[in-house]
């Protein structure tokens with residue numbers, strides 16, 4: 001008796017899904033698009049056949065998607081229903097997050113490109129953070145799981161596809177998969193439930209290939225020769241997602257730090273911004289340096305310069321949970337003498353545990369170059385400060401989005417962002433200097449990129465591209481601590497006073513090299529101007545998620 005309801009419930013669930021998805025349907029790719037089989041097909045005949053059969057396969061695959069909940073064979077029904085449904089869910093979620101609210105209706109195109117999926121897969125260890133940030137999708141996820149249970153449930157005898165018809169009903173799906181394999185992912189303009197998994201598989205393969213390529217890259221040895229020794233300890237702190245203006249500059253002043261104000265970061269996305277920073281890549285070579293091999297380079301890393309100058313190299317990583325991130329490969333790690341991975345819980349204690357480690361390293365004998373990848377305030381912000389912590393400093397107001405719901409979302413988000421930065425940066429800095437640093441120490445602090453706070457009318461916080469990227473995504477704090485009274489320190493101090501809000505990350509790498517003892521002229525010749533020079537005439541940051549398709553955003 002119970003059984004006879006199963007198929008009717010499935011039909012109901014499908015109708016419900018189509019109602020929910022109806023606004024997005026016109027954005028689905030057309031079955032009459034010119035098929036892209038060129039990627040791997042050798043003969044034009046194959047292409048001709050492809051153009052002819054593509055609409056047939058497309059329509060067939062749409063029919064298969066609708067029929068799949070009625071397959072009697074669980075081994076086909078359950079996996080296909082799950083893949084199709086989650087592709088739909090993923091598609092709607094990504095479109096909703098990325099959509100500009102002032103645009104009318106839903107986006108014209110539903111196809112989430114492989115670049116976006118690659119970025120998602122590269123940052124898969126941040127999936128839980130993303131779920132926390134966009135928690136408004138939880139009810140939708142739960143609803144989808146319920147629908148999935150209905151669709152995956154065994155259909156009733158009467159309304160079901162039985163025996164060999166199971167294979168017939170799935171045939172278009174098999175053909176789609178074969179076409180995708182043949183074109184190596186080039187053919188994916190099928191209905192979202194099946195087109196998206198193909199692009200996703202393509203992205204997973206691309207990331208694996210990228211990792212493999214990067215693994216085979218070895219940095220060239222350092223050719224510059226260090227001359228004078230300026231510091232005993234050099235500390236580079238790279239924060240995460242901290243936007244200029246949200247840190248308490250009055251506190252910096254009180255602590256006697258040189259504050260360069262709003263500084264343009266190398267990029268608006270962690271992986272390539274951090275990668276460029278540690279290798280001193282130059283604007284003139286970017287973004288084209290990433291086109292042939294993605295995030296891979298033979299340029300010597302900052303670690304090699306530090307080692308060649310006689311420094312012990314120490315890496316404190318509070319960011320990556322001990323896994324490779326941001327283009328770090330085995331070669332890069334081989335230049336590091338001591339590595340410390342901090343993964344304490346709760347999250348908001350991580351930076352402070354990293355600080356304890358930093359303090360221990362600083363108090364050790366000998367020269368050391370210490371690079372701290374701070375956890376910082378990557379979304380979700382609410383896990384980056386203890387509940388109930390009082391706010392001591394608040395950043396500037398940001399531009400309001402046009403839509404009322406988004407304004408409310410922004411108010412809540414900016415409130416949490418302020419708390420996160422206050423705890424993770426202002427409090428961290430106070431604690432760092434509370435015991436004082438050794439006399440011959442240089443410390444440079446900055447962040448990998450800034451943050452977008454709904455001013456662009458989307459909920460995306462960084463790694464955006466095109467017209468929605470706001471300057472705040474590429475504006476970060478930059479300050480320097482040093483106590484010596486030398487021409488080096490005086491010039492840095494003067495430039496901080498005279499040229500506030502004028503520098504970029506591209507001036508930091510050369511500054512580090514000069515601080516490590518490399519001759520200024522030789523450094524400038526190879527790596528451009530430093531913080532010892534007047535600021536650059538123009539400054540900009542690279543934006544995007546896919547390193548093969550980055551663009552510049554110039555900032556005043």
Ligand SMILES: [Zn+2]
Pocket residue numbers: 240241269270271378448449
């Ligand atoms: Zn980042």
